[in-house]
Amino acid sequence: MVELKISNLSASVEGKKILKGVDIDVKGGEIHALMGPNGAGKSTLGNVLIGHPNYVIEGGSIILDGKDLTDKTPEERARAGLFLAFQSPISIPGVKISSFLRTAYKQLHPEDKVTVTEFFNRVKEHLKLVGLDESFMSRSVNDGFSGGERKRFEILQMAILKPKIVVLDEIDSGLDVDALRLVAEEIIKYHSKEVGFLIITHYQRILKNIDPDFVHILVDGKVVRNGDKNLALKIEEEGYDWIKE
Ligand code: ADP
Ligand code: MG
Ligand code: MG
Known part of the structure; x- marks a missing residue:
């Protein structure tokens, strides 16, 4: 069974602590959306997952199908099935x-x-x-x-x-409505029991085309809310301020 376990993950960039203990579990068949205000650390999480050399893991673990990828190179992560x-x-x-x-x-x-x-x-x-x-x-x-x-x-x-796990960061940015539809169609086509998705997005635009099973809100390097697609709809209406308080 496909399962990506991100546990208590902390990471820094340029000596600055950005991720402060992130827990997210993505199983095969599931679509997760990671949302959050600008600067929350969403892209940092994506970069840390793929093993970008500028990002230093300070604690926690990244485990895919029982295989510990925390200290692995980007190539080894890709070979394990994490999409790069x-x-x-x-x-x-x-x-x-x-x-x-x-x-x-x-x-x-x-x-x-x-x-x-x-x-x-x-x-x-x-x-x-x-x-x-x-x-x-x-x-x-x-x-x-x-x-x-x-x-x-x-x-x-x-x-x-x-890949087994697909991490997409702001896949909806820079796409017009028609391109967004094509992209969403390809994602839906690829969606199966054998693949887990982590879709990182600031706006819920792409989530109009793709129904997430789980929505996580990242604020200041921590997941502060977990929910379903209703959480994304609430963000669309009310923004992030109510969560930050
Ligand atoms: P988000 O994607 O949620 O908007 P980022 O992960 O891009 O947030 O950024 C989180 C914080 O980390 C910001 O304060 C940003 O300035 C900082 N940061 C990210 N990448 C770098 C980098 N390569 N060098 C310096 N600071 C960075
Ligand atoms: Mg970003
Ligand atoms: Mg589904």
Whole structure:
């Protein structure tokens, strides 16, 4: 069974303590939304989960299917099934999207003997589904992507690489209504008993298209409220001030 257990997780960046004991449990089949005001530490949690080198874990643990990932490298976490969307703002000249995806896929699923042609056909199909042109495959990774292209590419990676736990940070930012719908459709299609989602978002925009099973509110590095989608609706109407008090 798929289960990500984030227990009493504390973390700092640049010597500043940001996360102060976060507990979140994501099981296969569940969609969790992590919401909170600006600066609460939402993106920090995402970065800590994927093992971004600037973020230092001060305490607690990250366990996926019984495997302790707390001190593991980003590559080991990805191999364990934690989704690592390629988000670097730095482009990698010369590394084409097509070979990047193929290399990543082979590392994650060495058992799949898919041929190169079959694999690229899969990629082409998904490019269409997220609204990216086929020529996208021969571009360099993150080379001059617009915000919307980066988000669509993130979803494409999810669909192709097939992780067990998907963490998406502000996937709804920079997308117009139509792009948001395509992205939400891909997420819903990928949703199954074998996959758990942690959708990080400030606004509940994406949650209009995707029903979360659980909603967590992060304020000042701590989860201060847990609830269901009604909690997200209350935030939409009343903002975060009532929680901060
Ligand atoms: P959120 O995503 O909830 O808006 P962040 O996790 O981005 O919040 O930021 C939480 C706090 O951590 C903020 O005060 C932010 O300035 C700080 N922070 C995040 N990343 C860095 C970084 N790389 N260097 C310095 N401070 C950072
Ligand atoms: Mg953020
Ligand atoms: Mg559901």
